Amino acid sequence: xxxxxxxxxxxxxxxxxxxxxxxxxxxxxxxxxxxxxxxxxxxxxxxxxxxxxxxxxxxxxxxxxxxxxxxxxxxxxxxxxxxxxxxxxxxxxxxxxxxxxxxxxxxxxxxxxxxxxxxxxxxxxxxxxxxxxxxxxxxxxxxxxxxxxxxxxxxxxxxxxxxxxxxxxxxxxxxxxxxxxxxxxxxxxxxxxxxxxxxxxxxxxxxxxxxxxxxxxxxxxxxxxxxxxxxxxxxxxxxxxxxxxxxxxxxxxxxxxx
Amino acid sequence: xxxxxxxxxxxxxxxxxxxxxxxxxxxxxxxxxxxxxxxxxxxxxxxxxxxxxxxxxxxxxxxxxxxxxxx
Numbered sequence: 001x002x003x004x005x006x007x008x009x010x011x012x013x014x015x016x017x018x019x020x021x022x023x024x025x026x027x028x029x030x031x032x033x034x035x036x037x038x039x040x041x042x043x044x045x046x047x048x049x050x051x052x053x054x055x056x057x058x059x060x061x062x063x064x065x066x067x068x069x070x071x072x073x074x075x076x077x078x079x080x081x082x083x084x085x086x087x088x089x090x091x092x093x094x095x096x097x098x099x100x101x102x103x104x105x106x107x108x109x110x111x112x113x114x115x116x117x118x119x120x121x122x123x124x125x126x127x128x129x130x131x132x133x134x135x136x137x138x139x140x141x142x143x144x145x146x147x148x149x150x151x152x153x154x155x156x157x158x159x160x161x162x163x164x165x166x167x168x169x170x171x172x173x174x175x176x177x178x179x180x181x182x183x184x185x186x187x188x189x190x191x192x193x194x195x196x197x198x199x200x201x202x203x204x205x206x207x208x209x210x211x212x213x214x215x216x217x218x219x220x221x222x223x224x225x226x227x228x229x230x231x232x233x234x235x236x237x238x239x240x241x242x243x244x245x246x247x248x249x250x251x252x253x254x255x256x257x258x
Numbered sequence: 259x260x261x262x263x264x265x266x267x268x269x270x271x272x273x274x275x276x277x278x279x280x281x282x283x284x285x286x287x288x289x290x291x292x293x294x295x296x297x298x299x300x301x302x303x304x305x306x307x308x309x310x311x312x313x314x315x316x317x318x319x320x321x322x323x324x325x326x327x328x329x
Binding site: 198199202203205206209237238241244 | 304305308309311312315316318319322
């Protein structure tokens with residue numbers, strides 16, 4: 001039991017540096033989260049480049065065009081249904097956040113990188129003992145990533161309200177149903193990013209910890225089914241809930257009482 | 259004393275389970291009353307369940323943090 005606690009404390013440490021780059025006289029640490037995020041971004045870029053390689057968009061869609069149309073239609077319909085009038089300016093943001101979170105939440109099921117002890121046990125070569133350890137973990141397990149995304153969402157909410165409704169309209173949102181709501185409306189701008197962060201981080205981190213404990217307890221067969229729920233279903237649901245809540249906040253500020 | 263705090267924190271799991279149970283029961287009721295609206299009801303129910311479940315997970319996280327302080 002002692003070993004497990006130590007390992008989990010190690011997991012929770014925010015700056016788990018893998019290696020560092022020496023540039024401009026600074027020592028820039030590269031953490032696990034940054035590498036995972038780079039991999040997620042790479043996956044999204046490659047998928048986008050492969051899918052958009054359509055020669056010409058035709059009324060009768062081909063294979064790739066069908067996939068693109070399904071994805072774009074889903075995001076557009078979601079935004080149209082939730083945000084309303086100004087859906088066109090927000091659809092790209094929701095699509096980006098949704099696919100980033102989708103891939104980063106479920107990335108741990110693609111973790112097929114063997115550990116260094118695996119190589120050593122297989123081949124008995126001493127050099128593998130000094131191999132750098134890297135495991136593919138969801139980047140949202142690090143609290144900095146959900147916090148950044150939540151701040152992005154709340155900044156979008158603030159500025160889009162100011163731009164689309166003007167300063168007067170923005171100030172009017174604070175006293176919209178009744179002036180009694182004023183303190184709560186001000187408090188909302190601090191509570192909302194906090195809950196967005198904690199919901200995403202808590203779910204992904206708890207799922208990760210449960211999976212780790214399960215793998216230690218029962219190494220075979222059962223983790224496969226638990227992973228289906230904790231990694232796949234929970235990850236997809238949390239990605240959807242993140243953009244759903246952002247769109248609800250936007251709708252509240254933009255659509256009520258013109 | 260700290261062990262009691264950990265146990266209290268993990269109790270949120272039970273309350274979250276009650277919340278998810280209520281949401282599921284109401285969703286089943288709604289679908290049996292209006293089977294044609296099952297798609298929309300399903301969506302709302304899933305989101306509500308995820309919200310209720312998040313509270314349980316907060317509790318789990320808190321208990322875990324307390325426990326790792328304890329040892």
